[in-house]
Amino acid sequence: MHRKIVEVIVRLVLPTCCKMIERETITVSLKEGDTVETLLTMLGAKYGISWLGEGTGVIFVNQKKAGLETPLNRGDEVLLVHPIGGG
């Protein structure tokens, strides 16, 4: 079945030292039914962020904590919070 393209907004809360993504907010096109895991795989391939491996951050979809299996819909705001904490 052909799946529709949906756009989600990804907002990154990273220490600004992380040069992997220059912009704080990016819009990503996914297919209907894609999950957070799909998104993270895409971001990983594009920007080299290993969100699925060591140091996986906290993920929110529309301000609610989400898991890898959480489905994404048009206009969802995904917040990726880097796990680092220090000092």
Place this chain on the structure above:
Amino acid sequence: MKGGYVGKLLFVDLTTSSIREEELSFDLAKNFIGGYGIGAKFLFDMMKPGVDPLGPENVIGFVTGPLTGSGAYMGGRYMVVCKSPVYGGWNDANAGGYFGPELKKAGYDGVFVTGAAAKPVYLWINDGNVEIRDASKLWGKDAKEVLDALIEQTGEPKLRAAVIGPAGEHLSLMAAVINDGHRAAARGGSGAVMGSKKLKAVVVRGTGEIRVADRQRLSELNKAIREAIANPPDNVFGQYVRGFANLGTGSTTTPSVLSGDAPVKNWGGIGIEDFGVERAKKVGNQSFNENYFVKKYACAFCPLACGAIYRVDGGKWPLGITERPEYETAAAFGPNCLNDDVEAILKCNELCNRFGLDTISVGATIAWVMECYEKGLLGPEELDGIEAVWGNAEAIVALTEKIANNEGCGKILALGSQAAAQKWGKGYEYLQTAMGIEVAMHDPRLNPGWARVYQYDPTPGRHVKGGAASVPLNIPDRGKVDVAMASNFEILSSAGLCQFSMFAFPKGAIKELLEAVTGEGFSEEELFTAGVRIFTMRHSFNVREGLKRADYTISPRVTGKPPLPQGPTAGVTVDNEKLGNEFYATLGWDINTGIPGKDTLERLGGMANVIATLYGG
């Protein structure tokens, strides 16, 4: 040894005004490295159990490590050791800046002060000449003003000093030892111990050379460290390096608030819900830097330079030149009080530096006040009319000023949240403490290993103590990993290194630096054992004080009892007792009493004094 150590320790009795030197023996240096290790060994031997922490029999030490001032990168630290007036057990705290290297250039690896002076004094150590001098005209000055006054009194513009501000003079249990105007050996009430001895400052100036056994090797190692910092790896450690180099420890404040790492609303709130993304960004260092940054600040021999000088002109609290708050400070006065007023955080940071206060304990105590206020336990009548509503920036600054000036409700709050609860007879259920001291700003509900560190380190409630704080719970042999990481921290700290060397250095660099500087070989096994020995000596001080495992308490909310209903750490309860069991068992300590086994102490070596005390003979 061929380098690193000066080879001399200084002992001062302020009651009798006596001053003596002692040589640092090879065995002691090899067994206890420096800093916390040598400090714990001497305090165990010099002190009797049960002495009043604010009485003349307490000993306060200022101790460096072999790498301090040696030229080894990040080797600028010294450690303050004493018995804590907060929880009546072992205390140590650690600071960077430039005091530690200068103490060694002045002729000593460490200074131990006992007794109490009849009137305010300072210790003037000038190239091996030691004097106890009158500090009557310095008493009352803040930790920045006093530096200028000391330069005037001694005529020595290049001096360095570890001082107390008015908070230490007032015996605030949150009083810190401050050097260079803003570097703090903050926690556990060391500033009050100095104040109880009427010791305003330890002032040092030296031109001595700190010997290095193999300068060529040290230079090569430093080059490798510089390159590692300039080109950090693309992993979590590398992100720390980039973040701290660019924005300091507060580079992580925003993500910490949202991930659940930073406590919110006296540990009862949820970052993403109660504080939100925009406010979390506001209290992060990116936002601070855009408005107030003047220049970077580095401690001695540090290529990372995680500090910064700021300037605040205008606004509600103009400060002129000030310093960038650390993560802990921003978290304590910020989200933990539901406060997003950046200039209030800067003002509180400046007040704490000047008056000589521990920003973690002050911020956490105000968060406790705010919760008590919300619950109707404290009101304007107890708080001198201050309306301590969550997020009220004026109230946060006003309470900090009360504490700093030791006036009104500040006289009670200056003793910390637990003592205030006891004084007012209420609010116990809202204390967020470990053994009575406010816990630091990393949440065990996100990284459960913090619970073990906060609860079972001999200095409770600290974020600067070693252990598997951020390591997942389900790894095999977790106790072993926890002990290995605790040992590693003891070594790098006692050596005189900044804890950030842990992630900034290439693998194996700490051992190699120690060998290059001292000219002495250290096997991995020897270093691991030395780290465990130091940890055990610190702990044994507490055992001798009668502290049993059951005395190592932690507030239930900190470990998710009950768990938060929502947010990233929803439903998490940390099994801190299990973490403690694994840690104690791995160390060879009785898991019920916390007493180290005799055979364990014998295997460690160098613990004859502890064995004799705990087991006789």
